[in-house]
Structures are given as C-alpha cells and as structure tokens.
Amino acid sequence: MTTTSDGADSFSGYAVPAGDYRARRERGPAYFVTIGLWVILLVAAMMGLSVLATRITPTSTTYHCPPDCGRPPTGLPVAINPRFFAQDGSFSVSYPASGTAYDVTTEPNGVRAELNIGDGGTLRLFSEPARGRDARRVAADLKGQMFPDAVTSYELPNAILGYEPGYGEVADDWPKGTTTDAQHLRIILIVAVKNDLALVAGAVGPFHQFGPDDGPGPPSPANLDIAKDMGKYVNSFMWRGDPPR
Template identity: 85%
Template sequence: MSDLSADSDAADSFTGYAVPAGNYRARRQRGPGYFVTIGLWVIVLVTAMMALSVLATRIKPTVTTYHCPPDCGSPPTGLPVAINPRYFAPDGSFSVSYPSPGTAYDVTIEPNGVRAELTVGDGGTLRLFSEPANGRDARQVADDQLRQIFPDAVTSYELPNAILGYEPGYGEVADDWPKGTAVDSRHQRIIIIVAIKNDLALVAGAVGPFHQFGPDDGPGPPSPANLDIAKDMGKYVNSFMWRGDPPR
C-alpha cells in the first residue's frame, strides 16, 4: 500500500524550484517583429533610391564632340536608300553616284568617271571623275584642271570648307568668256571641287551658262553659285567614296 501511495503522490507533483509562497505573474514572451523588419527594409530602399536619383542628376552624360570637317559623325539611322545608279571604277579605287539616264540628263560613262549633260533649263555639264594626284594637293589638281580645259578662266571666289566625299578638299568658282563670234560668246560659270585620299584625286566639276540667282530664281537659300546645274550637284559631290571607305 505504501508503494502505491508514493507513486500516486509522484504523479501529482513535478520537479521544480522552491519559491516563497505568494501570487506570481508570468512574463509575456515577445514574438518576431515583422512590421519592424519590413519598415527598416522600406527605409533602406527609399534612402538608396533617393541617393541614386541625386547621383543621376549630378552625373552628366559624355557628349560626343565632332569636329566637322573632317569628323562629321555618321547617320543616326540605317543606310540611306540609293535611288541613283552608281559608277564603280574598273580598278575599284573609287565609286560615285550619278544621275539616272533618261531623266534630265544624257549620261556618258567614261574610263575614269561619268559625264552628264543637263538637257533642261539652262543646260550644262557635270563631270564626276578621278585622276592620280601624283603628290599634288587638291588646289594644284583643281588649278591644273582649269588651265587644261579653261585656260582663260578667271577665279571668282574659293569655296569655303569645301568637302568632297566627306573629305576636306579645295573648291573654286571661276568665270570664262569663250572666244568666238558675238553670238557664241557667253558668260560661262565653272565650279570645281577636289579632294585627295590615298594619292587619288576625286573631282566634281560643273560648267554652264552664268545664271544670276535671286529671291525668286535659284535654289532657295541665298547662293552665289549662279549656275543652274549647281542646284543638283550637291547630292553627287558627297556620294564619292574611296576604296575602303565605310558604307554611308
């Protein structure tokens, strides 16, 4: 009986610490601080975003500086659509666009380039060709061409910042009065532009009757070219490409 009573008392009791008699209150355990953790993360993220925003306003993007000419950049889009035929030198040394035959020009393909005769308006001749530079600069090539074809031509003015095929060169506007009868004597205006690369001179030349441009007659913007065919010349002047030039 004594053993059974001892087992019953043990089941109703537990091992613990002896404390003085009295009333006690258990302290509530603190749980995880979810809201505090999320709040801290939000504060950190907002602070980082504000710092990056301030940094972005203070950092200035690097601006590409072009010195044009000769570095005139490149088109911002894809390659332009070519609507004019293109002449390629037999040796591949250069190429150039030229007027479409049968439009307003009679075109003749020559061994070193293209000759186009304007058949409307005042008429005129446009030549796009090459010749070896042989150590000459662009001015010397232009002077030699003028002396060879128009020995009596008188320089009217030089073209400032002349460019051919996006290569700096030399340009000149000259006047000539062909000798002959009074009927055949006409004031001729001559434009020649030359640029040299790889010792190859590329030449754009135009000649035709002198035509005084004005507010109601001319290319639109004020121009001292005073040559009808010059209004259509620009697109061909910068279509020249030397061997190895990138597509444009």
Template identity: 55%
Template sequence: MTEPAAAPAEEQFPGYALPPGNYIVTEGRRRVRFSRTVGVWAAGIVVVALTLVGVSLMVTKKVPRYMCPPECGAPPMGTPVTGLPRFTAPDGSFSVSYPAPGSAYEVETKGNGVTAKFTGGDTGVLQLFSEPARGRSAQTIARDLLKQKFPDAKIAYEIPNAMVGYQRGYGEVADSWPQGTSNSYIRIRTVLLVSVKNDLALVAGAVGPYHAFGPDFGPGLPSAANVQIAQDMGKYVNSFTWNGDPAR
C-alpha cells in the first residue's frame, strides 16, 4: 500500500477511524420487487397486443350484413374452368362446347352448330345445333327432326326430365333398321334431346349402332341408352347456353 502522504492527490480519500465492533448498516437504496417487474412486463405486453388488434381492425374491411330474406347474398363462385373448345353461333344466339382436337372425333362446324363423327369403338355421330322453334314445343320439334332423318324409326321410350343447357325440355330414344351392305339389317339407335328458349330450340342428337349395356359394356350404372356414344354426350348437352345466360 502506498503511504497516504506519498500517494498522489487523486488517490487520497478522507478516512474515519472507528473502534472495533459490529455495526448495522442501513440499506442504501430500495430493492426492486418481483411483482413490480412482472407487472411492468405484463402492462407492456397488453399495450402491444391492443395496438396490434387496433391496427388489424383498422385495415380489415367490414363484412356487409345482409337481411336474409330478401338479401340472402350468393354463394362464392370462381371463374369457370373450360377444357373444351366452344362453338358460338354467328348471330350470338347460342354457344356449345364440342370435342377437342385430337380426341376420337372428326369435328365439322356449320352456321347452326357442330357435327362430330365418333371414330372409336362402335362409331357414331354426335350433333349439337340450333333449330328455329317458330312457336313449336320441344316434343314437336323432336318428332319433326326424327321424321326428317329417320322416317321409319320407332320410338323406344321418352327420356324423363330431359334437359338441354339446364333448360327443361323433351327427349326420346328411337330405333331404326336400315339395310346393310350384306343384305342384313342393322339396328341403329338415336338419342334426341330438345329444349326451347327465346323461340330458339337447341338440339343434341346422337346416332350409333345399338349395343345393349350390361356388366361387360356401358357406364356400369343402370342405363337404357344402349348406344356407346351416349356415354360421352352428357357434358356437351349441359354446355349449351342461350344468348344472355349467365356463365357456368
């Protein structure tokens, strides 16, 4: 230790002499309580949480409230997905989907619709076209078309709850027996569906060799169509739309 007299001035401090013994020293400053520390942290967390909730409420758009009825809103709908080419009449009166290029069809389009020749399996012909209704019912139009194409055809049965483009109409299945090249008769089946709207009839027809559906042939589900091309007909029948119909 440096002698006090020899130490520099900055190392010299005033000293006090006390007799030896035990002394009680008072606390220099108050201790921080644990509960106070926890309380400060909790208050800070609450403030931050309330701030975030407030910001979230400010940036979130309010959902409009509807009185149902009459304002019951509408289900969420996305943009329709289409994977097939679509034919639209030159006057815009109707449109319909038809088989895509490269499929088992040879497609030909005309002013009033589409003719697709099925080249696979039993073969056949699918026609999707329009016909002026001129005040006629769907049933009358179907019978007139059948007489034009197959005058000797016999109606096998009427299709219950027939629809074209989700519009209620009329449908029937008929058979004809044209003579083949070997002097034998071939049973040809015709499926015809017609619906009328805005005095315009939309027609879906399928023609092909009769082939009874069963466990080894057909869609698997019970069906009296009994013509192979009818299995691929449904999606085109449902795709029909008249001018002004909503997208679906």
C-alpha cells in the first residue's frame, strides 16, 4: 500500500489481495442481559436470606385475646402461693396461704378460704362436672342451689377463668328477707368449662360500696372487699393438659 506525501487521502494499514470484502458486525454490550442476571441474583440472594432469617429468628405469634391470650413475655412466674391439685388430676388452682389473712380448708373438689380481716367473706375455688352444660347454665344452677333468692346485678363482660372464656356475674342477696344494707350480701361467680369440667371461682361477703378513697384503686363496681384479692386466683386455674404458666 502506498501513501502520499501530504497524507490527505492515505492511511496506514496492511496490504491485502484485491477483491470484495464484508466486515463482520460486532455485537454491542448486552445491557438487558446483564441487568436481568443481576436482578435474578439479587432476588435469589434475598430469598435465601429470608429463609435463613426465618430459621434463625423464631416466628412471633399473634394472639387474639380473648380467647387466646398467649403466655407471659418473660420467664414463668414464681409461684408464691400453695396449689391445690385434684386427686384425679383434672385441674389445679392456686389458693391463699393458710395463716395469712385467710383460714383455708381443702375439700375434695377444691378450696374454701375464709377472709378474717376487713369485711371478711368467703372465697371458693372448685370444680363442678359440666355434664354438657355451658358456663352460663352452670353458674345459674350453682346460684340457684347456694343463693336461691339472689338477684343478678350485672354480668361480667369478657369473663375469663384460667385463661378460658367463660361466664361471670355479680348478684345481690338479702338472706334474712330484709332490704337493709346491714344484711346485704354481694356475690361474684365466674365459671369456665373445658373438657366437660366446669371450674368455678366464687366469692361472697358484705356489700361494701367502693369509692375514690375506699376500694381497689381503679373504679370498680364489684363492691365486695374480698374481690380485691380474688383476681390472682381466678386465672391460676389449670385444666389437665394445660401448659405451665
């Protein structure tokens, strides 16, 4: 190949035989393929990390309370009260320690605790064969047996016993047929049924009108002195097979 002195129409190169030649088309960069591969790799990595995270971190449980109220978020609570166990293992319940503010008597189907300070009163934590009855029917039958003249004051909303939805009511009774406050008894009855076994928490004592300076603190229509100590035992009930709590 020759070149001219001024180089206006010349270029440096290699000499080739005369003939027709076709230049091969060079492929440009594959942008879409490259981006697609990166997307696939990122999705695969994210899926792998998600699976790894679910295996490492325990899945949080969503509770709908009531009826499923879950368990305490920390370790199991320390039991400071004695616990009654039915002879057949059908249920158990915590009860007040004898010699504190109560005189306690154990019975074949539960515990009776007599409050010996303040207004006094009786707390009973016991079982009753359900025989196909629901909690409301069991409560009505028990009230009819023990306090046939009692009049329901109000129902307890969302009553729970042993973390099991049940039925509860507050009633009033005048056992001597009078209507004076001196003879006015306040009755609280909470029942839940599971495994055809009704567990019952009941309290009775003199009617005591709560107020801002006399009562459990938060406003309460319970109006029963022993009710201030009743709550800790209501949900200590456990049926056979219940997990520890």
